[in-house]
Amino acid sequence: MYKNKITQALLLSAGMAVATTSFSTLAADVPAGVKLADKQELVRGNGTEVESLDPQKVSGVPESNVIRDLLEGLVNQDSNGKLVGGVAESWETEDNKTWTFNLRKDAKWSNGDPVVAEDFVYTWRRLADPKTGSPYASYLEMTTMQNASDIILGKKDPETLGVEAVDAHTLKVTLDKAVPYFVSMTVHTSLKPVNPKVVEEFGDKWTSPENYVGNGAYKLDNWVVNERIVLARNEAYWDNDSSVLNKVTYLPIENQVAEMNRFLAGEVDVTYEMPNEHFKRLVKQHPDYVKVTPYLCSYYYEFNTSKAPFDDENVRKALSYAVDRDVIAKFIVGKGETPAYNFTPLATNGIEVEMPDYSELSQKERVAKAKALLDKAGYGSDNPLKFNLLYNTSENHKKVAVAIASMWKKELGVTAVLENQEWKSYLDSKRQGNFDVSRAGWCGDYNEASTFLAIMRDGHSQNYPKYDSQAYDAYLDQALTAKSDADRATAYKGAEAQLAADMPIMPIYHYVNARLVNPKLGGYPEKNPEDNIFSKDLYIIAD
Incomplete structure (x- = not known):
């Protein structure tokens, strides 16, 4: 992904039978004795104005940062980059070619609709459909999902894609080749679901704040182009009680010096990057602020x-x-x-x-x-x-x-x-x-x-x-x-x-990955090599 693991699955060799895999879902884990601030609001620098908030029409890291909060895929990652359940509670395969995902029954869209297997079928067909023009359509080819290549080339109908809703809470995926790390691939932005009814009703305007319906821990509250994107807690999220932050704001700051100055002034909690020429000075003067991670x-x-x-x-x-x-x-x-x-x-x-x-x-x-x-x-x-x-x-x-x-x-x-x-x-x-x-x-x-x-x-x-x-x-x-x-x-x-x-x-x-991080920000992942930060896992510590 543009600057956007073999994790548990890669412990399995190709062709090996795989038992049912189930992980507890990560929530904000506040250590005992930590006092939380009364105001739980986070401000993040995000590098630039996003191209879109449609997961099938983006290819960059700034977009994925926001979409990760708005939409939840089958699986997520913890602070170490390991897989944890998202919409899927568990999954199984016998040959690394046919995968079955068991979806949680309490997953809901922000408008109250249940999240069902057919939502993923609709979304992945939409990703492959040439009419969508997705810059990430080839990602489905990388998974070797059945018929993906021919659909992208317009040779077959999107309905022939190797994904099926067995019932409302069971999703079956068929690959052409054994891919033992397939589950880890489903973390990707392009495979996150969209609400079919909303997309069909509003077309390209479904991503407007007044229309946006997501299934993530946060919902789109306000979007002022080239100024800010504001997210509010999604009360309908299945694990809402475990989230701590009430508000997340993304700022499209392209100038690293300007972003640094706003951080030092207390206006930003996490920067997107750091100005190269100030790095050594910042390490010397503000070592508690500087985070350098793989x-x-x-x-x-x-x-x-x-x-x-x-x-x-x-x-x-x-x-x-x-x-x-x-x-x-x-x-x-x-x-x-x-x-x-x-x-x-x-x-x-x-x-x-x-x-x-x-x-x-x-x-x-x-x-x-x-x-x-x-x-x-x-x-x-x-x-x-x-x-x-x-x-x-x-x-x-x-x-x-x-x-x-x-x-x-x-x-x-x-x-x-x-x-x-x-x-x-x-x-x-x-x-x-x-x-x-x-x-x-x-x-x-x-x-x-x-x-x-x-x-x-x-x-x-x-x-x-x-x-x-x-x-x-x-x-x-x-x-x-x-x-x-x-x-x-x-x-x-x-x-x-x-x-x-x-x-x-x-x-x-x-x-x-070098950025400035507010020492009062708890839960910041320092060992996730893909830098996938989920706001639902973060919290602000009291002074």
Whole structure:
């Protein structure tokens, strides 16, 4: 997911029979002796104005942050990233291909309607339907849900999707291939349910505050575009008595310094990010405020391989080799990020990577290879290369872009013209292929290597570089049909090597999650590598 595990299920190997799985649902767990503040209201920085609050029409982290409070899927996660029950009380499978979810009978929509299995059937068919135009339609393909690929291509009717309401509280899902981590995939935003009656009645306007009906712990109270989104407690939520916060406000602050200042002034409880240049000072002066946690995210640049000169791998490799990742990671961002020479973060479950040859070279040697490759492609002092570099509005993204453009200019004589667009326009440009080189960030939708590698598959809805490699796709097919974790890891290793050889994307660094957090905020998860924060698990501690 754009900056949006093998958890319990990945303890099971492919093909193994799985017993009924049931987890107690996590609620706000206030330690004994902690006194709660009288005012239970949270204000969060959220990076930018959301594209939408429709779970089937978004692809970014800011959107998922809000939707996670408004809508509840089959399962949730606890503070360590482990699965806990959501709408589903339990689930079972015998072959990792056919899954049955048993839904709780007390789950309700905010208008009082019961949440039933047919709501998930409607939602997932809607996700696959080409008429919806979901940027995350390919997620269903990643699950291998029966007929998903043909439905997305318009070859089959959405009603043929491998999901069925056996009865009001029993959901059956049929996959084409055994996916032992399927349950962890259902945490994702795109699979969260919508209320069919409301969507059918109001169409695209169903997400307006006056129309929005959710089944999460909070409901949409107010939405002032480019100013704030306000959520209020959902009294109809099945576990409402366990929630503590009464109000949650999301602020679309794109400037990290402005966000920092509002935090220090007591106007914000949790920031979306931190300004890179102030990080060391904040750690020194306000150590209790700074939270740096693991994060399954990669920062990279995408090359539009469908247009010249980026259809030439020599150009792509030259630009990649000329970037000094150590400088970017240590000095431009500098919060604990690590230089990246592969796409998938090394902390991801199921990944073993052999670093590409160029990662072992000195930066001087990489630059020499870059110059030779660019010359081979026909570019040099007599024919200088010039192109646009797209990034979304953010001072941190701008600093990285300026640094990399400077490296390209100094080492290769290449001119990158910086092109800044606000979030919605940026996403639209990428989806339409209106870019030369673009900044990108991808955060794992679940803790398994396929969440990263699958988006570079030919035809994937998030494959904005338009990368097309039969060899690469074959490695992903091998991973899906692997008989063991070791075989799956070998296939992923081959896929990463193919990416490095073809260079449709340029990995730059692997994230950490660094933000400012009010010390009075209890329940903040510091060990969830996907950074899935549920407001229902948070609380404000009294002074």
